[in-house]
Amino acid sequence: MIKKNTNNRKGKVIFSKFEPFTALKKALDIGRSESIAEIRESNLKGRGGAGFPTGVKWNLAAVAVDKEKYIICNADEGEPGTFKDRVLLDEYPELVFEGMVIAAYAVGANKGFLYLRGEYKSFLPQLEKKLKEMRTENYLGKNILNKENFDFDIEIRLGSGSYVCGEETALIESLEGYRGEARNKPPFPANVGYNGHPTVLNNVETFATVPHIIDKGSKWFKSIGTEKSSGTKLLSISGDCKKPGVYEVPFGITIKKILEMVNAIDTKAVQVGGASGHCVSKKDFGRQISYEDLNTGGSIIVFNNKRNMLDIAENFLEFFKEESCGQCTPCREGIPVLLEGVRMLRKGECTHEYLDDLLSLSETMKLASKCGLGQSSPNAFVDIIKTFKDEYVLNENNDIKEKIFNAR
Amino acid sequence: MSKFCSVGKERDENGEIIVCEESRAKLLPILQNMQQEKGYISDEDMQSVADELGIHPVEVYSVVTFYSFLSVEKKGEHIIRISNCISNIMAGSKEILKQFERILNIKVGETTSDGKFTLEETACIGMCDMAPAVMVDDKLIGNVTPRMVKKIIKEHS
Ligand SMILES: Cc1cc2nc3c(=O)[nH]c(=O)nc-3n(C[C@H](O)[C@H](O)[C@H](O)COP(=O)(O)O)c2cc1C
């Protein structure tokens, strides 16, 4: 197994002390609607990036009328710089599975999937073993813990190396046996999900938070974090720092504090939210991690003064170019144009006018792309262009634009 | 929904093919197994899967070509994947890549002539805290140094 980098895990929610499956017993005691109410009261929002209120999502699926409902755990974790789900699946799998069983009980689902990215295939045997134990203990199976008519089981399915499959509707397409191409929303998966049935799809960390909330209550959970962002967030921190790793922090923590925590020095910029997130420069290190300020699925990449910001923009755009599913034009055609633009900037060939064109193209991509990949692909590029003006020089000669367009 | 598929082998009493969503959902696991066993998915295999699930072979081809871990060309016995994500590059992954290229005597994207190794670049493999990291088949290896490269290759030869 891989070497662990635990940094002595501690935290107020996920890494706090917990007796496995006590929350499940409690949920079965208090009943379906009370369980959903507790989650809704807690103000828990999705930890996968989009931040949709979990209780609302569960309620949608619970009230939908259908004999078949599904629970899906999104373990596709493809955002560059994110690895906290890997740690949860490796060290706290029962917490994730318990969260899924509670969700299944709450909404009335009989079948669950863990969609595990292909890169994490080495965790498969230990996860299967955990599921087997749960079946023996009747935490999975028929009439779970003697609750009549509560049958539920979990199947693990592997991804095959595609970032866009982390998008919820693309993930469902992939589970159904198709190319991972995002669907139009609405309808949302909570109403029309796996094979057309109501489906609760949550991130690994969201499910891992649920048992703690059921166990200790929504009031306790809300006492942690900020007013609008309850609880804690797992951050995956990498890049130029002495102590990379997974940290559990309360919402509201500032970038400055984070940098101190991981011993980062001479920091120039921090990428919050991975390639699809935002690039924060020094003057904004007072900003905080929360849904109302800097939202992130957990990826924090630190850049020191030696780094060239255009290298970073180029790397992210190369990534998006590779991973775009190619379904819609703004994303498929826009990303290569931005990538070419960065390369022109590096060579000093880009003019003022052309840069303005690139920024307006970015706006179009944000508005007109079908899924979050295309919509967020220009973010880092735009941030870097706007914030790090002294890292590139523009060409004052307007003929260049003509030349470039002819060259394409 | 229109996206039903049929299992060619199962028919009801009137001889009609039974329409079933679950069978289509098996496509990816079937392909993943084939990839694992043979190192690629051949035209013949695509045809036979298509027959079994009652779908057009082009459908199978379109799925195979979508996923980067599935391939229509034969890969080496072992696949070495190096993440070209920013955290890895900042930690020196290009040096590691060069070292693999040198020792295996191939360029990234190629397979050694004895069919033992394929060397590829891939997106973030979720090992950014232990960069530079590589994936050898299913195994994740973190904090790789140029010196470790030889050992990694030897262990899989
Ligand atoms: C391109 C793209 C990739 C995504 N990748 C992931 C992922 O790897 N894991 C994840 O949980 N959510 C990912 N999401 C967000 C999901 O679509 C979805 O919002 C989330 O899984 C819902 O769970 P939550 O409410 O618990 O966060 C991605 C979204 C997009 C647009």
Ligand code: SF4
């Ligand atoms: S935005 Fe990009 S990834 Fe999303 S559907 Fe369009 S082409 Fe595919």
Ligand code: FES
């Ligand atoms: S950013 Fe490199 S392994 Fe994740």
